Amino acid sequence: MTATPPPTPVTLNLDDDVAGLTGQLIDIYSVSDSETPLADAVEVQLRSLPKLTVTRIGDTVVARTEFKRDTRVVLAGHLDTVPLPTVEGARAQVPGVWDGETLYGRGAVDMKGGVAVQLVLARLIGAAESPEIDRDVTWVFYDHEEVASEASGLGRVAREAPELLEADFAVLLEPTNGVVEGGCNGTCRYEITFDGVAAHSGRAWKGVNAIHQAAALLDALAQYEPATISVQGLDYREGLNAVRIRGGVAGNVIPDTCVMEVNYRFAPDKTLDEAHQHVREVLAGAGVDWDQVRITDASSAARPGLDHPAAVEFVNAVGGEPLPKYGWTDVARFSELGVPAVNFGPGDALLAHTDHEHVDAEAVRVCLQALRRWLLG
């Protein structure tokens, strides 16, 4: 018997143009649960940079400078992608394909462009001949962002080695079209069950129609006027929506159960408990008892934190007018750790997860320039 040698990681070339490096990253398949080859390739490069201290936890790689500066900032991004599209003609494939100056491929915007920017900055700051800088920097490349929240590599580090994430400010390189997006809305989901009594629909008066029981709540949701709430100068639009409903078993039976799923997206002026309380009040107004409700998902909102001096410096350096982030992102995790965080990355978030995911080379380059200006002057 001969032992199989461990596979050699794919070699990334960090000296490539940042758009070219994005293409190299796309070419390493890394759908959630298959991040190991990409994490290996990233780890090897980071370990070759003498000014960085590298820690590997699962498929998450953390690299840190240890300059003993007063301020530490985090650059974070996830290595995994959603699955490849199965429809014919889809272009969000692996490997990626250039069409002129546009790069098509799975992860092009979500978020291998951002990871490429992180890696080029690591080379610029971590190499032996790098210039001195006046902040310490932590890079986090993590696994399992696109799946259930419990699986997140960032969450794992926060539990197992929270000291690695200590910082004054964090930038998450999720796609924002190169605009600073501060904080994020929270999101909660509720499954509401309406019970009735089954009967033959020819004798409806012998039953209680569970679908009809849902009418008052559905009406309340249709009438609901979501708030727009200003937090630290950014306007967060909320939303309260029925996202799923199902009820009934046959065309001649009065249904004895109807289940509605409601999603509340709430501004960062509220804690999770305050969000639940608000939903509870809306439901009570429609005659729904809290006993009928099961909370199926609950993720905190994150305040933008743009009043923090490190955030002010960042916004001044990269320019532009900050916007609120509506979707939930891992800035909420940093927020929970006490680290103000913003989203700032290349590409259009609306292309994430689509069958034609793509990013322009220029968007990745402009993002790198902005962060370089901030960190290296």
Add this chain to the structure above:
Amino acid sequence: MTATPPPTPVTLNLDDDVAGLTGQLIDIYSVSDSETPLADAVEVQLRSLPKLTVTRIGDTVVARTEFKRDTRVVLAGHLDTVPLPTVEGARAQVPGVWDGETLYGRGAVDMKGGVAVQLVLARLIGAAESPEIDRDVTWVFYDHEEVASEASGLGRVAREAPELLEADFAVLLEPTNGVVEGGCNGTCRYEITFDGVAAHSGRAWKGVNAIHQAAALLDALAQYEPATISVQGLDYREGLNAVRIRGGVAGNVIPDTCVMEVNYRFAPDKTLDEAHQHVREVLAGAGVDWDQVRITDASSAARPGLDHPAAVEFVNAVGGEPLPKYGWTDVARFSELGVPAVNFGPGDALLAHTDHEHVDAEAVRVCLQALRRWLLG
């Protein structure tokens, strides 16, 4: 090669007590689409009775006296049953089982008790030594009642040989607990589609929530007060109900479609068109356009016809106070052919299709006595 001889039909003993004959009928498996052995057994017996003219169409057997009387009445019943229960311990099986004077088995009430009554009356009237009677009688034993309306053996005869069904009055021996149930409500089903525009639920204002579009109609249905309508002295209770609803694709997507199925059970004062018109008005009041509606089922109501002289004689002979029939039955088919019809049979209709379907021997005997009194005096 030897040819396989055609199978010999199971021999029914029509001289048995009518409750015992019910047991014989249950023991011949006849779930819809498997009626042939039972139809064969019935046909053989009817052909042995010299005063009857027998016609076989598919698995439907029609037998008629040809006494040239002024009045002809029909005794109709279906040979098929719903499938056997699969739950452990269920007693609606084949063969049937006696528990004291109660007969358990599939079809015990729906409707082999009624078929047994029909067969004993055929023997009493069709045999060579039978007494003279002052009406002609038609027996119809038909297939495929428990499945889609188009498959009905009674419908097939109505299309292919309507002259066989010509009569002044019809009795359908569906279970009614030995009470005359007149006419039946009609039933229509409507599938109503609400369209929206999909969007990420974090940016709900970019979409249109299709489930919310359904709120006004659901509210109208919950508020709807069904009418009770008196037709020829019987009170028919109507009903308008959402029987199914489904909408939504994922917990983070504003749904772009929601489909509701509505069932209208309407009294025999209305034609099908009038029923549709009523539903159209209710829907319009909730902002639903008729273009959103697909009619998925439409069965006419049947007037009780209890003012017809033949019906009056029948009610006087069998006794009791007639009730309205709420569920749809094949009396509506006779009604469409211009033959007033009532339901009158042994057993409790609420036990039909259940896992513990059963009938009391006495109920079958009492039903036979009532019809015998009517026909033979």
